[in-house]
Amino acid sequence: MAEGVIPTTLLSSESSHIPFLRGENFSNWKDKILLTLGCMDLDLALRVDEPPIPTESSTLTERASYERWERSNRLSLMLIKSHISKGIRGSIPDCNKVKVFMKAIEKQFVTFDKALANTLMKKLLGMRLKGSKGVREHIIEMQDIVAQLKTLEIEIFESFLVHFILNSLPMEYSAFKISYNT
Structure with missing residues (x-):
C-alpha cells in the first residue's frame, strides 16, 4: 500500500x-x-x-x-x-x-456552554419538590443537574447542594430541616 x-x-x-x-x-x-x-x-x-x-x-x-x-x-x-x-x-x-x-x-460552543450553564443554574435554584415524585427522585434530579454543571466546569460544593435540596423541600419537612441544621 x-x-x-x-x-x-x-x-x-x-x-x-x-x-x-x-x-x-x-x-x-x-x-x-x-x-x-x-x-x-x-x-x-x-x-x-x-x-x-x-x-x-x-x-x-x-x-x-x-x-x-x-x-x-x-x-x-x-x-x-x-x-x-x-x-x-x-x-x-x-x-x-x-x-x-x-x-x-469552539467559539460557537463557548457561548452555548454559558447559556446552558445559566439555564441549569436557574433550574437548580428554582426546583421545588412537588407531590408527584418522591424525595429520592427529587434529590437524584438535583444531583444530575450538578453533574451537568460539573461537565461545564462549574463546581457546586456538596454543602451548597445540601442547602439547595433542603430549601427545595416543602413545609412538611420543616422538622427534618431543623434537625439537620442543629
Whole structure:
C-alpha cells in the first residue's frame, strides 16, 4: 500500500466512533475528533502551521512537506464537517483551514456552554419538590443537574447542594430541616 494512504476500512471504522455534533455534546465530540484524526495520522494541519506554498525553486522536501500538510488539512476538514449536524453547520463560518474551522466551532460552543450553564443554574435554584415524585427522585434530579454543571466546569460544593435540596423541600419537612441544621 502506498505511503500516506489510509485504508477505507480504517477510515470507516475510526469515524464510526465519532458522534454527530449536536450542541450539548461538544466536549465529547471534540475529544473523539482529535483522537480519530491523531490515530489516522491526519492531525498534522491542526498541530503545525501551513508551510509556504511550493514554488518552482522549492526543494522536494518542501514540496512533500506542503503536500502532507495540505492532505491533512483537506481530509480533516472533510471528516469534521461530515460529523456536524446540518443545523449547526450553517451557523459556523466556512473555512478552508482546519485549525481556523475548529477555532470557529469552539467559539460557537463557548457561548452555548454559558447559556446552558445559566439555564441549569436557574433550574437548580428554582426546583421545588412537588407531590408527584418522591424525595429520592427529587434529590437524584438535583444531583444530575450538578453533574451537568460539573461537565461545564462549574463546581457546586456538596454543602451548597445540601442547602439547595433542603430549601427545595416543602413545609412538611420543616422538622427534618431543623434537625439537620442543629
